[in-house]
Amino acid sequence: MEKIVVIGAGMASGRVLEHLLDDHPDRFEVTLFNAEPRGNYNxxxxxxxxxxxxxxxxxxTHDDAxxxxxxxxxRFGEKVVEIDRDAKVVHGENGPVPYDKLILGTGSNPFIIPMPGHDLDGVIAYRDLEDTNRMIDTAAQPGARAVVIGGGLLGLEAAAGLRLRGMEVTVVHLMGHLMERQLDEAAGYLLRxxxxxxxxxxxxxxxxxEIVGKDGKVSALMLEDGTELPCDLLVMAVGIRPNTALGQAAGLAVGRGIHVDDQMCTSDADIYAVGECVEHDGAVFxxxxxxxxxxxVLAQTLTGExxxxxQKSISTKLKVTGCDLFSAGDFADSDAREDIVFRDPSRGVYKRLVIEGDKLVGAVMYGDTAxxxxxxxxxxxxxxxxxxRETLIFGPAYQGGDTADPLSAVAALPPEAEICGCNGICKSTITDAIANGASDIAAIRATTKASASCGTCTGLVxxxxxxxxGDAFVLPTAQPVCGCCDLSHEDVRRLIKSQELKSQEAVWQELGWKTRNGCHVCRPAINYYLxxxxPLEYQDxxxxxxxxxxxxxxxQKDGTFSVVPRMWGGITNxxxxxxxADAADKYNVPTVKVTGGQRIDLLGVxxxxxxxxxxxxxxxxxxxGHAYSKGLRTVKTCxxxxxxxxxxxxSTGLGIKLEQALWGSxxxxxxxxxxxxCPRNCAEATCKDVGIICVDSGYQxxxxxxxxxxxxxxERLCDVATEAEAMDVTIAFVQLYRENAKYLDRAYKWVAKVGLDWVKERIADLDERARLIEAFELSQSIYRTDPWAEHVSKQAQRYHPLADLTMEAAE
Incomplete structure (x- = not known):
């Protein structure tokens, strides 16, 4: 067998191994080095x-199995210290490995601006899982602040992720608008x-x-104009450079990257390179x-093909924090060019096409990139x-008349048209998979990886x-609950009611479940529906x-737990x-935090x-406080x-009454x-599942x-005059949601599916409202108990810290 040594378990070298080992399973003996203590991930x-x-x-992407x-x-977690080209041996930290062919997939290194203070603790790049975990750990600290240097894609993704973790985040960018390489000024403004x-x-x-530090740790970023930005974490996302150190030390031809020819071969005929470490015809990637x-190409070369x-022209379809962006070609201003611009401020849509002569040379799109x-x-x-030209900005559906089939543009795409940018999948790869039997989106993902990463190309696939x-394809209207069945959540719930299925065993049997006892995905859903x-017949x-x-x-990620007692309406004593405080002292709780829901969280128990x-x-x-549950979390009040x-x-009194009525459901x-x-909305009621604004005339x-x-x-459900009506409407809405929503759908997703008008009709119907309230109170009378007291009395002597953790991955 031919001995192949691969240095670097990144996405490019991982794809090489897929081609080699899946197509030629018995031909190669592979040793894989990776400095990170893990294999290939996306x-x-x-x-x-x-x-x-x-x-x-x-x-x-590739697990141990x-x-x-x-x-x-x-050889994970092991660095390569030397390549002996004469002996054709790679020397790792734990010993040598001979090779017939060597693949360098050493990737790139993040660029760290060598300004004063760049070596302080808390100054990091954003490149790998270790960087990501450090950012998550810092974000967990109460009141932590972050500064991100770099307004490109990576910097903005870092900023958005940290903000969603609760940090105060500032992005510092040298240029006049964000993502200037991909977006023009107008799209950059919308993104900002x-x-x-x-x-x-x-x-x-x-x-x-300058980066300012205190006791060896970053404390602020100083700008040229004297502005000081305090921070506990400073992320540099200002670019990458090919990691050429090993290749250069081995005497390979190196420029900006490791030089390769059209077959990905370096200056040594037995050494190849692939990915971000290479330079091909003056370009790096x-x-x-x-x-x-x-x-x-490398896999084909190694197998003799x-x-x-x-190099191909590349479009950039990006998704930054929920903002759809697209750019392609050259959109620089020029006297020889003209623009076609479409703006729809109400939808947040901007499109700019750059035309030179009778050719489209550039396109920038924000908000609608279909x-x-x-x-x-x-x-x-x-x-x-x-x-x-007159209809170009409106897309392919308007070419040849506004009644043209929108699918005609997809049909007209050539085989080499890229469909999935994340995985580099073109149209022909997908159509080949279809010809070989793939007939739905799940099969396409499994065989080609198209739409398996960020998912933005799913509609196009x-x-x-x-x-x-053609007619043989049925566009899915709802995904199955899981692989155990072919039924959607909506179908399962309808059948549970119509066939009066009152146990999990009845569901497995009557609805044709493929597995005897369900799985970690469907069991929580079926348990909830039943x-x-x-509530009278089924036992939780x-x-x-x-x-x-x-x-x-x-x-928590370290195996400890977070405990949150309930504080009715945010009121305590x-x-x-x-x-x-006594519990925190007695059990050595390392972190006590005030939550956004006006409660106290004991972290690290x-x-x-x-x-x-x-x-x-x-x-x-x-x-x-049920901070862990699919149930009522908090009622925030002013x-x-x-x-x-x-x-x-x-408002405080109403919040307490609502929480006492709804808790435990x-x-x-x-x-x-x-x-x-009052309408000043200090309790942020307008971004909750249910929000009530008190006004002089009553309650919105x-x-x-x-x-x-x-x-x-x-969205406004109704206006009522009395506190009692506000209570009734809220309880009825929660019960309507309980009875009809798909498991793990938040209320806003459910309302979007059924329509607010449908909800309003049922809440306005006084008989239906009374039925919903009665049904909710019945369920509460059976199932509302304090789980802490119940757990202490029944299980205190049977606690096993490592038991029953198999469903956590689905949480």
Whole structure:
């Protein structure tokens, strides 16, 4: 077998191994070195890990089993110290490995500005999982502030992730607008405005002078104009440089990167290079698509096939913190060029096409990028656009008349048109997979990886499926609950009610489940549906709950727990505060934090201390705050008429009554309420699942707000005159949500599906409202108990810290 040594387990070298080992499983003996203590993961998805949208485990490309199945010898966490080209041996820290062929996939190094203070603790780059974890750890510190140097894609993703973690974040950028290499000034302005709306401070035309430190740790960034920006974390995201050190030390030809020819071969015929470390015809590479092209060419070269790497024009389709961006070609100003610009401020849409002669040479889009691939193809093909100039800005659907089939543009895309930028997948790869039997989006992801990363190309992939399969393709309207069945959440819930299925066993049997007892994905959903629909007949199954709900506390990344006592409407008293302080002292709680929901969080509680801590807090009259649950979390209030001169109603009193009525109820997802005593809205009621604004004439009840990954203002449900009506309407809405929503859908997503008018009709129907309230109170009478007291009495002697953690990955 031919011995191949690979240095670097990045995305490019990982793709080489996929081509080699999946297509030629018995031909190569592979040893893989990686300085990181892990294998290949999708670095593009580090931003969602930072923001909390995904876990590291979800972005792993090749796990231990993948390498084991392919007999790859993994030398992870081990650096290569030397390459002996004469002896054809790679010397790692733990010993030598001979090779027949060597692949360098050493990637790139982040550029650190060598200004004074750059070596202080707390100054980091944003390049790998270690950097990401350091940022997450710092963000967990109360009151932590961050400064990000660099207004490019990576810097903005870092800033957005840290902001979502609760940090105060400032972005410092040398240029006059953000992402100046990809966006023109107008699109850069829209992006800046969107980020500022999310609470991120942007400093443009700002030159960094010095990093200030205290006791060896960063404390501020000093700008050239004397402005000082305090920070506990400073992230440099100002660019990358090819990591050529090993190649240069081995005597290979090196310029900006390690020189390679069209077959990815270096100046040594037995050494190849791929990815961000290479230089090809004077160009270096940072986007994924060309790296995957290189990987395919290298794999073909190593197996004796004829292949040639050709640099291609590249479009940039990016997603920064929920903002869709697209740019392609050259959009620089010139007297020989003219622009076509479309603006829709109400939708936040901006499109600019740059035309030179009768050719489209550049495109910049913000907010609506659906036609980006079509414009990019026009640029690449140098297609004459004179005949469609009047309608060009409106996209392919308007060419040949406004009744043209929108799918015609997808059908017209050539085979080499890129569909998935994250994985470098072109149209022909997808159509080949379809020809080989892939007939839905899941099969396309499994066989080609298209739409398997950021997901922004999913709609385009589905259109390719629709064009290729014709009537044989059915656009999915709802995803199955999991792999155990073919039914959607909506179908399962409807059948549970209509067929009166009142146990999990009945669901598995009657609905044709493929697995006998379900899985970690479907069991929590089915348990909830049965619990909500049949409160008298169904007994809650604790083992079908996520680990947090089984342990009645939030598990943290280090295996400790977070405990949050309930404070009704944000009101507490000295006795409760003493009990919390005593518990923090007694159980050596390292962090005590005031939460955004007006409560106190005890962080870092050891699992073995939970039962005793719960018992102590119960004795003081404190019950669970359900900070871990799919249920009522908080009711945030202002002081209302009791103390505030602007208050119109007793918002605190109403908030307490609502929390006491709703606490302990299981819901499809977490539920948060806010009650503000006047339109000044100090309780931030307009971004909650239910928000009530007190006014002179009564109460304005609004629903379906959000303030997490999505930011959405509530929509007015109704106005009522009395506190009792406000209570009834809120309880009825929560029960309607309980009875009809898909499990793990927040209220705003559910309302968007069923329509606010449908909700209003049912709440306005007094008979239906009374039924909903009665159903909610029935469920509460059966299931509302303090889980801390229940857990202490039933399980205190049976606690096993490592038991039943199998569902945590699905949390």
């Amino acid at each position: 670095r593009i998805m580090l931003s969602p890990v930072l923001s909390g949208e995904r876990t590291y485990e979800e972005i792993v 993948w390498y084991a199945d392919r007999n790859v010898t993994c 405005k969107s980020l500022e709306d999310k609470g991120i401070t942007i400093c443009l035309n700002a030159n960094s002078k 940072g986007l994924v698509a060309p790296l995957y092209d290189q990987a395919k 004829s292949a040639q790497f050709v 036609d980006g691939n079509w414009f990019f193809q026009l640029i690449k093909d140098e297609t004459p656009i004179e005949e469609m 589905e259109q390719v499926l629709q064009v290729t399969l 619990l909500a629909d049949w 199954d604790p083992q079908s709950r996520f680990v947090n709900e089984r342990k009645h506390a939030n598990i 000295p006795t409760e505060l003493r009990a919390i 050891r699992g073995e201390d939970l039962p005793a801590m719960w018992a102590d807090l119960n004795k003081a009259g404190l019950v669970s 002081v209302g008429t009791e103390h505030c001169r602007f208050g119109t109603q007793d 299981w819901t499809p997802h977490k539920v948060k309420l806010g009650v503000s005593g 009840v609004s629903v379906a707000g959000a303030a997490g990954m999505d930011v959405k203002e509530t």
